[in-house]
Amino acid sequence: MNFDDTPEEAAFRAKVRAWLDANAPKHLEAELRAASFGFQGVASEDPIGASKAWQKKKQQAGYACLHWPKEYGGGGFTPIERVIWSQEEGPFSALSAPFTIGHGMCGPTVMAWASEEQKREHLPRLASGEVIWCQLFSEPAGGSDLAGLRTRAERTADGSGDWIVNGQKIWTSGAHNADWGLLITRTDPDVPKHKGLTMFFLSMKTPGIEIRPIKQANGQQHFNEVYFTDVRISDAQRLGAVNQGWEVSLTTLMNERLSIGSGMPTGFPELFAYCMEAQIDGRPAVDDSGVRSKLAGYAVKASGLKYTAMRAITALSKGQTPGPENSIGKLVAGASMQELSMFALDLMGQGGVLDGEDQTQANARFQTMLMRSPASRIEGGSDEILRNIIAERVLGLPGDIRVDKDVPFKDIPTKGRG
């Protein structure tokens, strides 16, 4: 057991480090490091412009989308090289935020299902940051139950083969900045829900699309509702066969869960630092036995996640496929951050309610975590969905009994009470 690079890995790390040292936008580093949870952090210049500039520079040097093939604008690197890159990129990786969905989910889906011509047209521009993609999946009636979505795509009657889309999407990250979107629709309501879906991609400038920001519970606006009114899409922009959309969507969702080594923050280092400063009866909080017990619980979770990721990286380093261990990451980190932020506020006593700019940076960070963490437990698979996935795919327990499985979509009840 060791934490050392192989000679090849060390050489790659040195090369990457030297390139970053010469090329990273260091004038933004302080801002990026100081950004609190949930923000990209750049305020001194146009944040999207800063992200695009950094992405373009990386792409020109071959460091964009490291795991993609070179012919589609990627770096053609191995999984372990991708991990090393992300470790070295450090604070500058925050600039990738506008591209996370496009590079992590839309791109791989296009790569798996689009025509060669479409791939060569779209993927290099996505890799270089020239365009931003969003993912139009969730709906008011289809969150965890994604296949319950109701946005309709119907063939036009004019023989062109085009489709007309009507409906509404929600929780679309970055739709307001996006140029293209990956859209899943219902094309056949007369068959069971998973069997009547079709996937498309489309320009977000297509007439009939309206984007409205959602004001979140924490007051921020990072998500959108996207309304479709008679939006016309060419059949050439269909991914997969008609009514094969569920299968296509699984490519996207699988990729969401393959991002290894991207480690979510747990908030533990910040809490520990705070407990070294904060006082209880004139002594550092960290010396209080009750505080120590709580801290130890958070410490072993943070450490457990760190070394779980290292076990996955070990597998990659040996050219093996990581085991299912990494499926615990978001489940542990999301809940941990929420509990931890409440504990930090508890140590502040009545002052814990304060959330203004006059607060110290450390304090404000826990208030921000507190107000953002409910979303972490829902987005990208809720805690409950993640537990189902672990139970079914890792432990081999039976799937849920689905009462709507063999029912035509149009006959599935939509009302709860009344």
Added chain:
Amino acid sequence: MDLDFSDDQKQLRETVRRFLTDRCPSTAVRAILEGPEPYDRALYKGLADMGLLGAAIPEEYGGVGLGRLELCVLAEELGRADAPVPVSSSIYLAAEFLLIAGSEAQKQAWLPRLASGEAVGTFAFAERAGRVTPAAIQAKVEGGKLTGVKVPVPDGDVADFAVVAARSGGEVALFLVDLEGPGVTREAVETIDPTRSQARVGFDGAPAEPLGAGAGWSVIEQVLDRAAVLVAFEQVGGADRALEMARDYALDRMAFGRQIGSFQAIKHMLADMYVSATLARSNAYYGAWALSTDAAELPIAAATARVSATQAFQHCAKNNIQVHGGMGFTWAFDCHLYYRRSNMLALGLGSLSTWEDLLIERMRRQNAPAAA
């Protein structure tokens, strides 16, 4: 980056697992739980004959001269099988004390016999309820004679010798005491886990020789840290087995016309057990790395592994009973074997709260050397 066991070590794991599946089924554990024998002597002899007890003991002292990672592999399998043998007392504690602080003569005298299983050693530390601090050690040595009472002493009823923590000239020091010698009385005590015996050992002028050239509290901390990593592997093995038992029962048991493993209440409980067990395993690997490389981080890594593994085994063992429902609370089902062991191991090297405190104290010192 290589946070994993080597292929040879994985091969060893398979060998040990096959051996224990064959030689330590739950009927063998129950024979110790319900019978007069303090431990499974045949099983212990078998482990010795395979070279496993001496895995980390150098060849010059009768061992095999592998390393601590091989002991981690053995520990995980012993925990998984709930094995009723004194490996932790004799190998993780007594042998480590001798290797770290023993004199050449003491090593020559005892290590070959520990490796062969011919002799059993232990560590006599606690004297009463509560955290064992230097102030809590009342046993004392004067003129080479030890007086005091130690309880509970793991395997104290069967051990041939003990490393004993006792006061000497005001300081806590370590002594080697022949438990078959004069001035020693001992009796087995009842515990929550009768598959691993514990004793009350009285010393009344028992001859005691200093361990090595004089070892004290820092050696105790050092050895407890090393043992904590190994016991963490026993806990990780036990947690995995408890999770498997619960999973298997959830697949087999029908209620309300369906497998109970199809209810989300059960699935989510099992998923949470998997999360605990996975975190504990990853932390134990961190501990194994620190132990096997004598890293400066060992005190933090050991406490991390210990806290995480204690949480995981207790969590998995108690919820294993819950998943089994009423049947899980019968003597006939094996759930209580793991519930007993999980709670015994949680206390054996010092309680969870003790290790939580140690972990944060050590992190505090590391983060603020000036304040320490």
